[in-house]
Amino acid sequence: MKYRKLGKTNINVSEISLGTWQVGGKWGEPFSHDTADQILNAALDAGVNFIDTADVYGDGESEKAVGRVVKSRSEWIYVATKCGRRLNPHVNEAYTPEALRAFVEASLRNTGLDTLDLIQLHCPPTEVYYRPEIFELFDRLKEEGKIQNMGVSVEKVEEALKAIEFLNVTTVQIIFNMFRQRPAELFFREAQRRDIGVIVRVPLASGLLTGKFRPETNFAPDDHRNFNRNGEAFDKGETFSGLDYNTGLEAVEEIKKLFPYQQNFAPVALRWILMHEAVSCIIPGASKPSQLYSNLQALEVPDLTPEQREGVKAIYEAKIKPLVHYNW
Numbered sequence: 001m002k003y004r005k006l007g008k009t010n011i012n013v014s015e016i017s018l019g020t021w022q023v024g025g026k027w028g029e030p031f032s033h034d035t036a037d038q039i040l041n042a043a044l045d046a047g048v049n050f051i052d053t054a055d056v057y058g059d060g061e062s063e064k065a066v067g068r069v070v071k072s073r074s075e076w077i078y079v080a081t082k083c084g085r086r087l088n089p090h091v092n093e094a095y096t097p098e099a100l101r102a103f104v105e106a107s108l109r110n111t112g113l114d115t116l117d118l119i120q121l122h123c124p125p126t127e128v129y130y131r132p133e134i135f136e137l138f139d140r141l142k143e144e145g146k147i148q149n150m151g152v153s154v155e156k157v158e159e160a161l162k163a164i165e166f167l168n169v170t171t172v173q174i175i176f177n178m179f180r181q182r183p184a185e186l187f188f189r190e191a192q193r194r195d196i197g198v199i200v201r202v203p204l205a206s207g208l209l210t211g212k213f214r215p216e217t218n219f220a221p222d223d224h225r226n227f228n229r230n231g232e233a234f235d236k237g238e239t240f241s242g243l244d245y246n247t248g249l250e251a252v253e254e255i256k257k258l259f260p261y262q263q264n265f266a267p268v269a270l271r272w273i274l275m276h277e278a279v280s281c282i283i284p285g286a287s288k289p290s291q292l293y294s295n296l297q298a299l300e301v302p303d304l305t306p307e308q309r310e311g312v313k314a315i316y317e318a319k320i321k322p323l324v325h326y327n328w
Contacts, residue, residue: 001014001015001016001046001047001048001049001299002014002015002299003015003049004279004280004281005197005280006050006170006171006197006199006280006281007170007171007191007195007196007197007198007280008170008195008196008197009118009148009149009170009171009197011050011078011117011149011197012049013049013050013078013197013280013281014047014048014049014050014281015274015281015282015299016048016270016274016281016282016284016295016296016298016299017048017049017050017051017052017199017281017282017283018039018040018043018048018050018051018052018283018284018285018286018292019052019201019283019284019285020036020040020051020052020053020057020062020065020066020285021054021057021062021285022285022286022287023035023036023039023040023053023057023058023062023065023066023285023286023287024036024058024061024062024065024287025287025288026220026223026287026288027219027220027222027223027224027225027287028220028221028222028223029220031058031059031061031062031065033061033064033065035287035288036061036062036065036066036069037065037068037069038288038289039286039287039288039289039292040065040066040069041069041073042289042292042293043286043292044069044073044075044077046292046296049075049076049077049078050077050078050080050281050283051066051070051077051078051079051080052080052081052082052173052199052201052283053066053079053080053081053082054081054082054083054085054122055081055082055083055085055086055103055106055107055110055122056082056085056086056122060106060110063081063107063110063111064110064111064112066079066081066111067079067110067111067112067113068112070111070113071112071113078117078118079111079113079116079117079118080116080117080118080119080120080151080171080199081107081111081116081118081119081120082119082120082121082122082153083100083103083104083107083119083120083121083122084100084103084121084122084123084124084128085122085123086103087099090124090125091125092124092125092127092128092131095124095125095128095131095134097133097134097136097137100121100134100137101137101141104116104119104141104146104147105146107119108146114145115145115146115147115148116146116147116148117147117148117149118147118148118149118150118151118170118171119138119141119147119149119150119151120150120151120152120153120171120173121134121151121152121153121163122153123153123154123155123235124152126156126158126159129152129159129162129163130162132166135150135166135168135169138150138168139168142168149170149171150168150169150170151169151170151171151172151173151197151199152169152171152172152173153172153173153174153201154172154173154174155175155235155237155238155328156328157174157182157183157185157186157187157328160172160174160183160187160191161186161187161190164190164191164194164196169196170196170197171196171197171198171199171280172187172191172196172197172198172199173199173200173201173283174187174198174199174200174201175200175201175202175237175238175241175328176198176200176203176273176276176279177200177202177203177204177205177209177241177269177272177273178205178209178255178269178272178312178316179205179208179209179240179241179243179248179251179316179320179324180202180205180237180241180242180324180328181313181316181320181321181325182325182326182328183198184276184278188276188278189278191278192277192278197280198278198279198280199280199281199282199283200273200279200281200282200283201283202238202241203269203270203273203282203283203284204266204269204270204284205240205241205243205248206224206225206238206239206240206241207225208240208241208243208245208248208249208252209252209265209266209269210265210266210269210294211252211253211256211264211265211266213249213252214249215246215249224238224239225239225240229245237324237327237328241324242323242324242327242328243320243323243324244323247319247320247323250319251315251316251319251320252265254315254319255311255312255315258307258308258311258312259308262301264294264297266294266295266297266298267294267295267297267298267300267301268298268301268304270282270284270295270298270301271298271301271302271303271304272304272309272312274298275303275304275309
């Protein structure tokens with residue numbers, strides 16, 4: 001495992017870390033703590049030292065699993081969680097310092113930890129990024145020892161750029177992959193200039209970039225890849241990075257031709273992300289240990305050649321950019 005500095009937190013985190021949206025099993029299935037324990041321990045055994053969760057993952061069960069496993073280990077493991085998505089309706093007016101404080105304290109209870117290494121606003125409405133009183137709350141929570149660092153998880157590049165104007169924002173979690181390349185423009189430059197840690201989420205475009213899906217692939221009724229393709233439940237950009245499924249399949253097949261000797265494409269897609277120096281870490285998820293091991297293979301994959309990078313860029317420019325680039 002290799003490690004990179006997480007911006008001005010001065011924490012060194014594993015390049016490949018772990019997202020835990022589906023750590024308890026497949027989408028739509030009951031949360032399995034046995035599965036979660038297997039995945040979490042396998043990740044930590046491999047040198048992963050940064051785990052990202054949220055209070056809404058598994059309705060709090062993910063936080064509980066993460067806290068339990070972290071406390072059972074001797075290594076120093078950094079835990080990041082998120083708050084805000086429990087608000088219903090999830091609108092700007094519902095965001096108050098009182099509500100967010102309650103969520104942070106609930107996450108401390110769920111994890112059983114004395115302090116949270118990183119707390120992140122969980123993709124709040126855009127208006128929230130213009131409310132200093134929301135960000136000021138986290139200074140108070142840090143003074144109280146309940147958190148160590150504050151960050152944001154965003155949907156849009158514009159939200160990321162606004163968030164990092166607040167001095168207490170140390171990290172930004174953002175969607176970035178071969179199908180969502182816009183962050184590599186202005187945002188990455190600004191993040192580096194301000195010493196902001198960049199945490200890349202949805203690095204495999206909801207599995208599209210594994211290269212294993214087909215037009216006939218079926219997703220469970222409770223899987224967001226089935227019910228949220230047009231943004232019916234939450235931001236469309238969370239599902240297949242906002243790309244039409246069949247268009248994504250076609251693009252993946254074209255990109256795979258650039259790597260004829262690579263049997264497993266997922267590690268290549270992850271290596272492409274890690275070649276961007278502004279990135280602190282990626283947090284691919286896993287619903288079973290074999291997916292974790294696949295992701296970890298990115299550590300062994302050689303860097304893409306200039307020709308391969310140009311090939312990926314050309315396919316993005318022709319097939320993907322007109323559909324997603326300026327929406328997020």
